[in-house]
Amino acid sequence: MLPKDNPADPKTEDLAAQRLVQRVARNLDREAFAELFDAFAPRVKTFIIRKGASPDLAEDLVQETMINVWTKAGYYDPAKGSVLTWIFTIARNLRIDRIRRESSRPVSELGDFDPPSEAPAGEEILARKDEARSVARALSKIPPEQMEILTLSFIEDLPQAEIARRLNLPLGTVKSRMRLAYGHLRKNLEQPA
Amino acid sequence: MNIEHHLDAATLVAYAAGTLDEAFNVVVASHLDWCPACAEEARRAALLGGELIGKLAATPVSDECRSRTLGMLDTATLHRFPKAPSSGGELPEALEYLLKGKSLAELSWKRKAPGLALYDLPLSEASSGKLFLMRIAPGTAMPEHGHGGEEITLILSGAYNDRFGRYARGDVADLDESIEHQPIVEKDSACICLVATEAPTRFKSWPARLLQPLIGI
Ligand SMILES: [Zn+2]
Numbered sequence: 001m002l003p004k005d006n007p008a009d010p011k012t013e014d015l016a017a018q019r020l021v022q023r024v025a026r027n028l029d030r031e032a033f034a035e036l037f038d039a040f041a042p043r044v045k046t047f048i049i050r051k052g053a054s055p056d057l058a059e060d061l062v063q064e065t066m067i068n069v070w071t072k073a074g075y076y077d078p079a080k081g082s083v084l085t086w087i088f089t090i091a092r093n094l095r096i097d098r099i100r101r102e103s104s105r106p107v108s109e110l111g112d113f114d115p116p117s118e119a120p121a122g123e124e125i126l127a128r129k130d131e132a133r134s135v136a137r138a139l140s141k142i143p144p145e146q147m148e149i150l151t152l153s154f155i156e157d158l159p160q161a162e163i164a165r166r167l168n169l170p171l172g173t174v175k176s177r178m179r180l181a182y183g184h185l186r187k188n189l190e191q192p193a
Numbered sequence: 194m195n196i197e198h199h200l201d202a203a204t205l206v207a208y209a210a211g212t213l214d215e216a217f218n219v220v221v222a223s224h225l226d227w228c229p230a231c232a233e234e235a236r237r238a239a240l241l242g243g244e245l246i247g248k249l250a251a252t253p254v255s256d257e258c259r260s261r262t263l264g265m266l267d268t269a270t271l272h273r274f275p276k277a278p279s280s281g282g283e284l285p286e287a288l289e290y291l292l293k294g295k296s297l298a299e300l301s302w303k304r305k306a307p308g309l310a311l312y313d314l315p316l317s318e319a320s321s322g323k324l325f326l327m328r329i330a331p332g333t334a335m336p337e338h339g340h341g342g343e344e345i346t347l348i349l350s351g352a353y354n355d356r357f358g359r360y361a362r363g364d365v366a367d368l369d370e371s372i373e374h375q376p377i378v379e380k381d382s383a384c385i386c387l388v389a390t391e392a393p394t395r396f397k398s399w400p401a402r403l404l405q406p407l408i409g410i
Binding site: 013028030033034037038041042043045046047049050058059062063066067070071080081082084085088089092093131132135136138139150151153154155157158159160161171172174175176178179181182183185186189 | 201202203205206207209210211212213214234236237238239240241242243244245246247249250251252253254255257258259261262263265266269343369370
């Protein structure tokens with residue numbers, strides 16, 4: 001029997017979100033989409049505002065992001081990452097596109113080229129729950145100076161050179177802190193508690 | 194493909210965060226297309242970002258934005274990316290997309306020096322990097338050089354050797370800017386690489402310095 005999940009567990013949230021994305025992909029289910037909107041749009045808005053967008057522009061981009069979730073739902077692949085990561089990749093690329101209008105299509109978007117995915121098998125779901133706990137544990141152990149670099153990268157979207165300038169550090173130090181932070185994660189994924 | 198040289202973990206984290214310059218993004222995505230090991234590392238790095246983003250506070254979204262979005266669902270056409278024309282696996286997908294389906298042989302290479310030809314790839318104006326293909330003739334010894342900044346090279350065909358080992362199809366040289374090397378291309382075939390740089394390459398020896406304005410890299 002499966003252990004009882006804490007509803008606030010990010011992994012439980014992700015599994016629920018995966019089911020919603022599937023309903024959107026397969027049945028164009030508007031109710032499922034509304035639930036996704038309520039679950040993710042407020043954090044997408046925070047993410048966009050943190051980069052200095054006005055509230056109006058932020059809501060424009062929230063709308064654009066969520067419409068992309070609707071139209072690209074069939075491309076979401078649970079094997080590549082959580083629904084959250086997928087939605088924020090879309091938001092990030094749209095935010096970048098606003099700056100470089102004529103930019104080529106971002107190549108890093110998860111699942112662009114993939115055929116619609118199958119639902120994950122039971123074993124895979126269990127493995128991914130363990131993985132999410134390992135990630136949370138790794139993050140809780142990362143020292144503040146590495147955490148700062150991760151936050152500037154993932155939340156503020158600053159390139160390595162810009163982080164170095166802002167923190168008045170050599171580029172090599174920024175990179176080695178990124179490597180160390182990633183090392184914590186790898187260790188925690190390879191030796192799950 | 195037997196890949197020996199991989200991406201730096203710091204590069205993978207920056208890629209997962211979406212903060213790499215477009216030129217570097219193309220080279221990294223191309224390596225990931227061929228390297229399941231680095232693709233798995235990039236996926237893991239993205240988990241870190243997901244965990245951080247999951248902790249973001251919520252900012253209330255107006256009812257107007259919500260109803261506007263829900264009202265657009267019927268008209269939002271279902272998104273289907275056109276499949277990039279395929280070169281039949283010769284090239285990574287991100288590069289194929291930029292070359293619009295042309296093969297390496299079909300490109301109009303610009304000869305820059307004996308044994309060296311380049312082909313510049315277009316980037317958006319916002320990119321501060323440079324992305325190009327480099328074709329070096331069999332047996333050519335490149336001048337010893339350091340790098341004026343960040344640089345990542347993916348080997349598409351052929352092979353070269355330097356003091357870090359042998360670099361062949363699929364291998365990536367993700368070198369620190371302080372590192373100097375002198376690649377020597379193997380004798381049996383030309384070496385073609387995809388290169389992203391952020392600054393002009395600094396050649397060290399005097400004939401090389403003489404060569405640099407001609408080469409323009
Ligand atoms: Zn690799």
